[in-house]
Amino acid sequence: DAGITQSPRHKVTETGTPVTLRCHQTENHRYMYWYRQDPGHGLRLIHYSYGVKDTDKGEVSDGYSVSRSKTEDFLLTLESATSSQTSVYFCATTGASGASSTDTQYFGPGTRLTVL
Amino acid sequence: GDSVTQMEGPVTLSEEAFLTINCTYTATGYPSLFWYVQYPGEGLQLLLKATKADDKGSNKGFEATYRKETTSFHLEKGSVQVSDSAVYFCALSDPNTGNQFYFGTGTSLTVIP
Numbered sequence: 001d002a003g004i005t006q007s008p009r010h011k012v013t014e015t016g017t018p019v020t021l022r023c024h025q026t027e028n029h030r031y032m033y034w035y036r037q038d039p040g041h042g043l044r045l046i047h048y049s050y051g052v053k054d055t056d057k058g059e060v061s062d063g064y065s066v067s068r069s070k071t072e073d074f075l076l077t078l079e080s081a082t083s084s085q086t087s088v089y090f091c092a093t094t095g096a097s098g099a100s101s102t103d104t105q106y107f108g109p110g111t112r113l114t115v116l
Numbered sequence: 117g118d119s120v121t122q123m124e125g126p127v128t129l130s131e132e133a134f135l136t137i138n139c140t141y142t143a144t145g146y147p148s149l150f151w152y153v154q155y156p157g158e159g160l161q162l163l164l165k166a167t168k169a170d171d172k173g174s175n176k177g178f179e180a181t182y183r184k185e186t187t188s189f190h191l192e193k194g195s196v197q198v199s200d201s202a203v204y205f206c207a208l209s210d211p212n213t214g215n216q217f218y219f220g221t222g223t224s225l226t227v228i229p
Contacts, residue, residue: 004159033217040221041221042120042205042219042220042221042222043160043205043217043219044219045216045217048216058216090159090160092160092217094215103209103215104150104162104165105160105162105209105217106162107152107159107160107161108159109157109158109159110157110158110159
C-alpha cells in the first residue's frame, strides 16, 4: 500500500472558522486527490492536483481550496467552515507513472470533520 | 456524464453464502473498472480491477467481469466469511474525463456466523 497519512484524524470545529486538512505521501506519486464521503453519496471529488502548484476543481469544490507546494503534501482548506461540510475526508494518490485510466488510486485513512 | 450505479444495501448474509453486488456504469470512453473495499474506520482499499472488456478481476475469492455489452461489473464471491463484512464500492476511471474516478454510493455487507 502507498504510504499516505492524513492529519488530523478527527476534528471538531465551529461554523465560520477556517480549517486545514493535510495529506502526506511518501510514494512520490504525481497525482493527489481530495474526496468527501457522505451517506448516500459515496465519494465525491473536491479538488485534485496533477503536480506541484497544479490543481483543478472536482465535482464539489465550492467552499474549499487546495494547495500543493511539495510533491508529498496536499492541503485542503475550508476557508469558513459550515455545517454542510461535516463529513469524512479522504486523500488519495495515483501511481508515479502518471494518470492513466488503469492506475489504481490509493487512499489515506480519512479525517472525520464535524462542524458545529 | 460518467456515473456508477450499484445495488442498495445493506446486505446481510450468513457465512458461506453466495454474494453478488450489482454494479452498472455509464461512461463516454473506454473506462477501467474497480472494486474497492472499506473496513470500519479505514480508507478504501483496492479489491480488484479490470481494464478492458471481458477481463476478469479477482482477489481473495472475489471476482468481477467487465461486461461492455451490459455495461456491468458485478462483484461475486462463492462463500463469504465474517471477515468480509465491509462496505464495497464500485468505481470507474475514464480516459475521456482526465482519468477521474467516479464512485458508486457503496454497498454495506454484513456476514453473520
